[in-house]
Amino acid sequence: MLQCIFLLSDSGEVMLEKQLTGHRVDRSICAWYWDHAISQGDQLQPVIASPTHYLFQIVREGITFLACSQVEMPPLMGIEFLCRVADVLADYLGGLNEDVIKDNFVIVYELLDEMIDNGFPLTTEPNILREMIAAPNIVSKMLSVVTGNSSNVNETLPAATALCVPWRTTDPKYANNEVYVDLVEEMDAVINRDGTLVKCEIYGEVQVNSHLSGLPDLTLSFANPSILDDVRFHPCVRYRPWESHQILSFVPPDGQFRLMSYRVKKLKSIPLYLKPQLTSDAGTCRLSLLVGMRNDPGKTVDSIVVQFQLPPCISTADLSSNCGTVNILSNKTCSWSIGRIPKDKSPSLSGTLVLESGLQRLHVFPTFQLGFRIMGIALSGLQIDKLDLKNLPHRPYKGFRALTRAGHYEVRA
């Protein structure tokens, strides 16, 4: 039972206020929140109790989504709803920032109006919303110029609300029927300074982009579903076929959506290694980093970046590398972008850190975060077996891709 939603800019200004019930929430709550947020810094929790209300907040691209309630409610419901609001807005407005919200606040109001009524979330399904309120994209702007009809509200109500597949637009028609299935994986790993793997896990998603006419019925199967530890499905997935044969059977929503997310734990091999070496003596510290391939995945690894926070007790740092660029930002974050590993040499970074006066040796050590991207492979080993389509007039085009990138991939020193 949310009572009010506020959108705040990154300077704490109220950009938008949507009262949901008859009990209006005074704006001063935002000022309270902002002071609280500043005093807490990065220790600010998503669910806070103010003197008069419980507050839920999420921050996206510098914009704070703040919701207020005075009664008990499931906290995740509040948070999850705000996340959906942020997603839908970003999707509608083509990104989130202060200007785009201020320029389109009428649309934001319209959207919120359909997403929640009297504090109860109604629908957050982008496909349904799109049928009720058109997005302010270039096409609709063009249309409005040509036809002279500048309303961005669709004339008809979504019939899908009455169907049993609420996520699907009733009857889309495409000249080219196509469907793309992407496996997108993120690898989380923690590696100790001696190279031992403390923890390695993959969080993956099956993203589908479907442009299919009519009411198609799809089945997607994997070659090795047994490696999946836990799965979560889009509401369109039928549960029984998965239960009995690990087959994903579904009527897809139109456009881009997340069909399934999964987790694979206890992985043993990691693609890259990073060897840090820190030796400190007499007020200075020598740092050297080596990066290289550990288990070649068979595809190119690119966008390799190493990031780390210099300990606060370091006064100056002089670092150089044999390939890529090294940047030290004002907040003492050091970022070394390597890109691809060259064939002829292995990337290394070295240099000296000067400690603050009075300190002899370094006692706190940075954690190195490694970023990378591998196109064309899912490192968990998950493989799509086949995708069958039924109820389609024409043979559609099917496309498959895979991608793995680093999530929390960190090496300790």
Added chain:
Amino acid sequence: MAPPAQSQRSPSPSQPSGKGEVSDLKSQLRQLAGSRAPGVDDSKRDLFKKVISYMTVGIDVSSVFGEMVMCSSTSDIVLKKMCYLYVGNYAKVNPDLALLTINFLQRDCKDEDPMIRGLALRSLCSLRVANLVEYLVGPLGSGLKDSNSYVRTVAVIGVLKLYHISAATCIDADFPAMLKHLMLKDPDTQVIANCLAALQEIWTLEASNSEEASREREALISKPLIYFFLNRIKEFSEWAQSLLLELVAKYVPTDSNEIFDIMNLLEDRLQHANGAVVLATIKVFLQLTLSMTDVHQQVYERIKAPLLTLVSSGSPEQSYAVLSHLHLLVMRAPILFSSDYKHFYCQYNEPFYVKKLKLEMLTAVANESNTYEIVTELCEYAANVDIPIARESIRAVGKIALQQYDVNAIVDRLLQFLEMEKDYVTAETLVLVKDLLRKYPQWSQDCIAVVGNISSNNVQEPKAKAALIWMLGEYSQDMDDAPYILESLIENWEDEHSSEVRLHLLTAVMKCFFKRPPETQKALGDALAAGLADFHQDVHDRALFYYRLLQYNASVAERVVNPPKQAVSVFADTQNSEIKDRIFDEFNSLSVVYQKPSYMFTDKEHRGPFEFADELSNLSIGADAVDTVVPAQQVDANDKDLLLSTSEKEDGRALSSNGSAYSAPLYDAPASVPTSQIQSDLVNLTSGLPGHVPAASLAIDDLLGLGLSVTPAPAPSPPPLSLNPKAVLDPGTFQQKWRQLPISLTQEFSVSPQGIVALITPQALLRHMQGHSIHCIASGGQSPNFKFFFFGQKAEESSNFLVECIINTSSAKAQVKIKADDQSMSQTFSTLFQSALSKFGVQ
């Protein structure tokens, strides 16, 4: 949007006043209002946008209300929406002008386009002006029967909005029954879900007034209805599913077969993409199996994976909400999660609050098999750049050590921390080593050797310094330097700002003295002298106490200061298990995030949703409002204070126990006033806010009451008993006490006729009594008999008074049974209770 208060508030310099712009807009709108020229909609739209954007920024644009309404006759749906938005925002402030909008909204409710019908109906219900409710009934009635489901969804919520504006109108129009019919028959699931939400709220609020409503509320969790929902749950939207699952969690199945049926049916909900649905399902599972230990355990196993996935997917905010719940489960059954400890390892760039929860879980799941790895991991954090987490991890290591697993290795680790020479690591470690030694005295040799090497100059934090000093005193026989270190600390007595450290220093030097008298004698003398001269009361008192003790008998002093100690076996848990159970019962609610049961942070009174919301939301908070609202309240409060103190001054002398203040001349009054009366006044004056003090408000009431013709019998003057206005007692304890304690008083009071009238809603009485610091724990009954259970708590001590009060409205009598922890006070309490009750409804 501009809150009403804003119009009176002088605009802050950073905000444009917008006055000129608003009047500009006003004239432009007026020009467009009658125009039918082509393209007029576009210019209207620009103007509307401006109005709304001013409203959004917080500029008061209520002055263009009339013009906006005039411009509202349009077929353009965006214009309509903006207009609805504007009207909804300002109607409450301009009830007269709102009447103007009714006409066009009602017309739109009959539009061909269902979208417009729906929007108009929603706006109509959002006006929330009490004297316009009559115009709502018609459109709502036809909205509920509309052929389009969108309109019906809106209408259902509209009924709820109507109920909040005027409950009587809503009930008279028989809307709840229509909703019930829709809930069972409508083909659209969103309509059904909205009906359920609306009915739950309406019947919960009505339940205290009518037997039928409370029956209906019970019927919502009856078997046929629950099964009706469960069988269709997959057709509902994800949010509606969360709502249904909340309902199912309240349902009590008759046998275990039913439990398994429900769980089988809901199992796939654990795989839902929406975290709110997953958590609601988990709650159902946990609630259903509470009494079946084996199954309950299997449920834990089953929900583990979905919870862990939820934590690792999604945004940090979502992770946190899930992690709080996981934390609760881990704390409840650590053994079941002991093999998953790696999931609780902290990632470097996680926010502090997430890391903190994870550290607590790591501590909880540690057992023989995984302690080594967990402690190794924690040691990694101790050396990390993130200082707050480094501290937390050292504490976690200590807690694990106190759990008795693999102490040997841990002590080594702790001693390694001391060698790291980082001031905060040393500080945290010292505190831990102290606790460890209290539990495992056998480690003293190893620890003392390392602790002895720490220079006390490097320890600055009071807690750590106190710990070091404690060890110096306790183990002075094993540490060669102990007396000399203590001596140097005492020399710097003046520079020691923490009283805790000075207290420990006194005790330590005493202990040291009994073990090594010749070396410590001088230090002890200095310490006692410095302590006696100390401005801190505790330090001074302790020094004096030691001094006299030594004067009296040194061997007695030794027995007092240095008795043989037993190792502490268990350190007290900060949260008792009853509270933990309470939080567990409130799974999937805010309680879990705050780690407190809801009665600790929400009002105890069983208020329906929003009952006080208006009062609360009128209370402004924050810097923005401080300059206007808060000073006003302060002035108000001061006025009361002034008023009170003058009346009290007079009363102090004049008010005699029979209340005939004016019969006696003022100057000879002091002689007739019982001392207890003065005392009670004094006590009352010093304790708490004037509004909460029975005596004070009574005094005012009396003064006012004398001027009125309808005066009830003068209430007996308040006895010397002040109650704790924020008393807390949970129902379980109340029940237990009620069973144990004997009845100490049974009395019959009469209730004023006004009170009987006001008793139409029992909540009024509860609120009234709460104003007198008497809290209600349960209430029930219907006309003419109402039954209440109240409790009061003495201020300053936890002595409780329990009351059963049966009020018969036809005879205007109240039967009161009082039970008390302290029997001697029950008569006084009874008088107080009576005086509070007698003023109910008399204003």
